[in-house]
Amino acid sequence: MSKLTGSKKATQFTESVIREMTRLNEKYGGVNLSQGFPDFPAPAAIKTAACAAITDDVNQYAVTWGARPLREAVAREFTRRYGLRVVADEQVTVCCGTTEAMMSTMMAVVDPGDEVVVFEPFYENYGPDAILSGATPRYVTLHEPDWTFDPDELAAAFNDRTKAIIINTPNNPTGKVFTREELETIAALCRKWDAIAISDEIYEHIIYDGRQHVPIATIDGMADRTVTLNGLSKTFSVTGWRVGWTISPPSLTGAIRKVHDFLTVGAPAPLQEAGAVALGLPDDYYRTLAANYQQRRDALVDILERHHFTCYKPYGAYYIMTDIGVFGFADDVEFARYLVKDVGVAAVPGSSFYKTPGAGKTKLRFCFCKKDETLAEADRRMQKLVPAGVTLH
Numbered sequence: 001m002s003k004l005t006g007s008k009k010a011t012q013f014t015e016s017v018i019r020e021m022t023r024l025n026e027k028y029g030g031v032n033l034s035q036g037f038p039d040f041p042a043p044a045a046i047k048t049a050a051c052a053a054i055t056d057d058v059n060q061y062a063v064t065w066g067a068r069p070l071r072e073a074v075a076r077e078f079t080r081r082y083g084l085r086v087v088a089d090e091q092v093t094v095c096c097g098t099t100e101a102m103m104s105t106m107m108a109v110v111d112p113g114d115e116v117v118v119f120e121p122f123y124e125n126y127g128p129d130a131i132l133s134g135a136t137p138r139y140v141t142l143h144e145p146d147w148t149f150d151p152d153e154l155a156a157a158f159n160d161r162t163k164a165i166i167i168n169t170p171n172n173p174t175g176k177v178f179t180r181e182e183l184e185t186i187a188a189l190c191r192k193w194d195a196i197a198i199s200d201e202i203y204e205h206i207i208y209d210g211r212q213h214v215p216i217a218t219i220d221g222m223a224d225r226t227v228t229l230n231g232l233s234k235t236f237s238v239t240g241w242r243v244g245w246t247i248s249p250p251s252l253t254g255a256i257r258k259v260h261d262f263l264t265v266g267a268p269a270p271l272q273e274a275g276a277v278a279l280g281l282p283d284d285y286y287r288t289l290a291a292n293y294q295q296r297r298d299a300l301v302d303i304l305e306r307h308h309f310t311c312y313k314p315y316g317a318y319y320i321m322t323d324i325g326v327f328g329f330a331d332d333v334e335f336a337r338y339l340v341k342d343v344g345v346a347a348v349p350g351s352s353f354y355k356t357p358g359a360g361k362t363k364l365r366f367c368f369c370k371k372d373e374t375l376a377e378a379d380r381r382m383q384k385l386v387p388a389g390v391t392l393h
């Protein structure tokens, strides 16, 4: 057999459906409510800081685990917000986005055959992350409509092969914000089975209706067994900058830094300087960010409900999971293709957030990190949509 083929690992997952929807959207000239990136400007202060860093010739490799001002800002802000001491030199590693932070962490902590617990539906990267790091994923369902998990189902997924659990709160795609009680249940299992919590908190500041973000690292006994992931992408509307980080217990930092170094050497140096400025913005910045997104959430829920979707209202992040059963299509992929090609709106098929065959087939995820006029244009285009069996006059 020819050796001119991809590796076994690379054949175990498909290309990203989310990024594919963006490409289809460009092809058909649609309104892109699929991939989660804002279509409005980033804060002026941080753009100015990035330009200044380049002008000042911050153009060479930063230290591999991250420029000191950014690492110190990450440590300072986590401690200030959550009262947990973080030592920049021992615990913070700057990566090329939270995406690389997750991959470096998985490769650093997981051996082939180790099990990793993943809540389903999940952000689609976690599937390939598990395959590439050799982990065996164990899926635990988040049950709609409020996306809670059954503590017994979760307990049954842990055993002495469990190396880690991946948590994402606020959650993509569901908009769920894990409660302290839920995190305590997870933490108890991590302590019982000596497992690591890998917590993707990239939507930390995008949270609604008075809900509170609780980092699992702050739960009793978890600081020593949690890797917290975050980044600039969502909080500062700079998904193309590719700056993220890990906050890890000192016992895991060395392994993460080694993997990170050989994967990417480092994140963009001038943008790390700008990141340190971003993290110094006043609290009002974060309040306005959340308030503006809450308005957009309400606007898109209203639009989607008027166009016959059933919405699962999100309490954090900037996505809405919907049910599309009423439209009578064979599955979510067929409906998503129709929506982008014939209606002119791109969204993500629900099945791309599930591993269980058949799951997500009546779901579609929309994002609302978009200007009012973008959402209004989607509204206009979706007037074409009718439930199955109804004809327009």
Ligand SMILES: Cc1ncc(COP(=O)(O)O)c(C=O)c1O
Pocket (backbone or CB within 6 Å): 036, 096, 097, 098, 099, 100, 123, 168, 172, 200, 202, 230, 231, 232, 233, 239, 242, 243, 244
């Ligand atoms: C849950 C989650 N984690 C990570 C990422 C990617 O983050 P980054 O741009 O920092 O790589 C996304 C982007 O959509 C996401 O939704």
